[in-house]
Amino acid sequence: MLDPGHAGEFYNASPVVEGYFESRAMWSLAGKLKSALEKRGFEVGLTRYSINEDPALTERGRRSAGYDLFLSLHSNASSSPLPDAPWIITFSNDVKTDLDENSKAVGKALGGVISRVMGISDPFYYTKSVDFDRDGNGFIDDEYYGVLFGAKSVGVPGVILEHGFHTNKRCAEWLSSEDNLTRLAEAEADALAKFYNMEDDLNEEILKQIEKLEKAVETLKSRLDKYDKMKVYQNAAVRWAYVDGNLPEWAYSTVAKLTRLGYLRGNGENSLELSELMMRLLVILDRAGVWD
Numbered sequence: 193m194l195d196p197g198h199a200g201e202f203y204n205a206s207p208v209v210e211g212y213f214e215s216r217a218m219w220s221l222a223g224k225l226k227s228a229l230e231k232r233g234f235e236v237g238l239t240r241y242s243i244n245e246d247p248a249l250t251e252r253g254r255r256s257a258g259y260d261l262f263l264s265l266h267s268n269a270s271s272s273p274l275p276d277a278p279w280i281i282t283f284s285n286d287v288k289t290d291l292d293e294n295s296k297a298v299g300k301a302l303g304g305v306i307s308r309v310m311g312i313s314d315p316f317y318y319t320k321s322v323d324f325d326r327d328g329n330g331f332i333d334d335e336y337y338g339v340l341f342g343a344k345s346v347g348v349p350g351v352i353l354e355h356g357f358h359t360n361k362r363c364a365e366w367l368s369s370e371d372n373l374t375r376l377a378e379a380e381a382d383a384l385a386k387f388y389n390m391e392d393d394l395n396e397e398i399l400k401q402i403e404k405l406e407k408a409v410e411t412l413k414s415r416l417d418k419y420d421k422m423k424v425y426q427n428a429a430v431r432w433a434y435v436d437g438n439l440p441e442w443a444y445s446t447v448a449k450l451t452r453l454g455y456l457r458g459n460g461e462n463s464l465e466l467s468e469l470m471m472r473l474l475v476i477l478d479r480a481g482v483w484d
């Protein structure tokens with residue numbers, strides 16, 4: 193389940209790059225990531241299907257119910273123009289479930305990819321929990337971030353991806369390019385495909401296709417082979433070259449007779465160059481008494 197960060201076209205403007213808005217860029221990234229993942233065999237939902245729809249934070253997290261993962265897409269902000277590292281915010285430690293381990297593992301799988309593709313500092317991994325029982329389950333085990341709190345409440349590992357800082361000029365410029373967002377989406381989809389072993393499925397699919405193709409090529413080859421033999425037969429002026437055992441029995445006496453009489457002399461290279469059609473004609477003429 194993909195959560196395209198904040199609602200609206202013009203939410204969280206970059207103070208250093210005119211025209212960059214976190215809400216608009218992450219809406220675009222979510223769409224690109226959705227199709228990149230679907231190409232790799234994932235089933236992908238969005239927490240909202242219009243740029244202006246604005247469900248509450250915990251509700252967005254809860255909309256991941258039934259999915260394997262909740263990913264919230266953002267770019268970060270700082271009062272300093274310097275920070276550019278991706279922040280990967282995962283579930284905080286919880287000994288009761290393995291949701292936190294899963295959340296951290298997915299985060300790890302994506303953090304380095306974001307740094308590399310965007311050409312920014314190494315990822316910073318982060319968790320934040322609250323010190324009160326937010327969901328009333330009797331444990332102090334609740335996430336600070338509303339979307340992660342929501343995802344955890346429906347048993348889905350969640351991760352917030354902060355794609356660098358839009359308060360950093362180079363970062364905001366990079367994120368302003370649709371081509372870059374496409375590259376980012378493809379790289380994240382690759383990392384997720386690897387993480388969920390979707391590549392194996394894809395490889396298997398490709399191998400099946402290759403096998404089918406090989407069979408088709410075999411069939412084609414044997415057909416061509418037959419066709420080739422037919423062609424040879426049709427074009428064969430020389431099928432029975434010698435007066436020997438390979439002559440059909442019905443033609444033997446006629447061919448022997450015409451050779452003896454000197455009518456058939458061959459081509460000077462020890463071949464009579466007789467096709468089946470020619471022999472049939474000769475035999476018919478012979479029966480008609482032409483050479484008696």
Ligand SMILES: [Zn+2]
Nearest residue numbers: 197214266267
């Ligand atoms: Zn944000």
